[in-house]
Amino acid sequence: MKRQRLVVAGAGSTYTLGMIMSLIEEKEHFPLESIIFYDTDAVRQEKNARAAKVILHDKYPELKSFSWTTDKKEAFEQADFVFVQIRTGGLKMRELDEKIPLKHGVVGQETCGPGGMAYGLRSIGDMIDLVQDIRAHAPEAWILNYTNPAAIVAEALRREFPDDKKLLNICDMPAAIMVSYAKILGKEIWDLVPEYFGLNHFGWFTDIYDKEGNRLTDDIKRAITEDGFLPEDSEIVNDPSWIKTFKQVETMLNDFPEYLPNTYLQYYLYPSDMASKDDIDNTRARQVINGREKRVHELEDQLIADNTTANADLEVDIHGCYMIRVAASLAYNNRDTFIVITENNGIISNMPADAMVEVPALLTSDGPKPMAVGEIPRFYKGLMEGQLAFEQIVVDAYYEKNYNRLLQALTLNRTVVDTPTAQNILDDLIEANQGYWPELV
C-alpha cells in the first residue's frame, strides 16, 4: 500500500487535533508517509502543531516526517492529498453571522439562511485562491474540501474549476447521523449502506440497508418515533445544543414520515420556532469559543507541557474518520460508498444537471461514481429547488458584486421570505463584512 503525503490546510482549526487522532486510528486504511500543516495564521497553527507533534511521536512512529509552514510551495509541492478546512473571518465572524439575523427575528445559523450567505461570500474568494495555489504546486493531488458553507463553496468551485476531477466537497453530517442509526441497530456505521438525496445540509435518507441487503429503515423510524433520537458520536454526544438538534429529528419524522431528515432541515421546516428559541447573547459560535475551542487549546497546552500523551484524554470522532475513509477509497480504489457533494448530471432526474447535490457515490481512483436516485417526489423537489436557487444566486451575486441579487437570495430563503426583513438583514451584514465581501453595486 503506497504511503500518502498529506497536507492539512487550515491546520489551526479546532478539528485538527481530532483529525490527527483519526489518522492514527485509521493508519491501516490510510497509511501516511508525511503530514504537513498549512495555515495563514502562524500562531494559531503552531499551537496545534506542537501538540500534534507530541501525539504523533507517541502514536505514529512509522510516520517519516511532520512539519508545519505558512509557505504554499513548501506545503503543497509534494502532496498526494490536501484536506481543506479553512474559516475565513474565524469564529468571531461566525458569531456575527448568527447574531445579525437573530436581531431581526430570523434563524441565526452558520450555514443556513442569511448566516450561510454571509459566510459563503467570505469563503468563496479564499477557497478559489487556495485551490489555485494547490494546483500550481500539486496538479495531481486529491483535494478534499469540507470548508463551509459547503453548498455555496462547492457551487463556486464547480464554476471556477469545471474540469478538476480531483476536487471533492464533503460534509460529515450524514455520517454523524448514521452513527446514531448504527447505535440504534447495534451495528457499526461502516456496516450501513445509505440511500440519500439532497443538497448539502438539506437532504433525506430514503433507506438504510446493511451490507447483506436487509432493509433497516423501518426499524430506525420506529425507534426514533418511540424512543427519540440522540447524537452518539464522541464529539457531540454530551453537547446540549447537538442533543436538542438530534431530538428535533423525532418531530420532523412525525410531521413528515416518508424519509429520515438531515438534522439541518430543522432550520428550514421550523424557522420561527428555531429563531425564537435562540439566545442572541449565547449563539452557537459563542458556545464553540467557550466550549470546543477552549477544550482543544487546554488539551494542547497540557500535551505541550507534559511532552507525552500519557495523561491526555484523546478521543476519535466520526468527522476525521469519515474524511480519511473517503480519502482511502479514492487513493486505493476501494469503491466504498460515501455520501458526497457532486454535480447532478441526471443523478436526480428531475433536478437541474448543474445542481451540486449530495448523494451516495462509489469512490474510486477515477473519482466518485454517483448512484442514480431517479425522480424525487414534488415536496422535496420544491424545497430543494428553492434552496438551490438561493445558493446559486448567492454565487451569482459574488461574481456580479450585486446587492439586488443578494436581496433576491434572502427573500427566496425559507428562513427569511419577507422582503423588508431581508433588506434590513442584508444592510447589517454588509456593514459587518466590510473587507471580507466584494464591494456591492
Ligand SMILES: NC(=O)c1ccc[n+]([C@@H]2O[C@H](COP(=O)([O-])OP(=O)(O)OC[C@H]3O[C@@H](n4cnc5c(N)ncnc54)[C@H](O)[C@@H]3O)[C@@H](O)[C@H]2O)c1
Ligand atoms: N463540511 C463539514 O461537514 C464540516 C465539518 C466540520 C467543520 N467544517 C468546516 O471546517 C472549517 C474549520 O472550522 P473550525 O471551526 O475549526 O474553524 P477555525 O477558525 O478553528 O479554523 C480554521 C483555520 O483556517 C485558517 N484559515 C483561514 N483562512 C485561511 C486561508 N485562506 N488559508 C489557510 N488557512 C486559513 C485559520 O487561520 C484557522 O486556523 C470551517 O469551514 C468549518 O465550517 C466543515
Ligand SMILES: O=P(O)(O)OC[C@H]1O[C@H](O[C@H]2[C@H](O)[C@@H](O)[C@@H](O)O[C@@H]2CO)[C@H](O)[C@@H](O)[C@@H]1O
Ligand atoms: O456548531 P459546531 O461548530 O459544533 O458544528 C458545526 C458543524 O456541524 C456538523 O459537523 C459535526 C459533525 O457532524 C459531527 O460528527 C461532529 O464531528 O461534530 C461536528 C460539529 O462539531 C456539520 O456537518 C458541519 O458542516 C458544521 O461545521
Ligand SMILES: [Mn+2]
Ligand atoms: Mn457539514
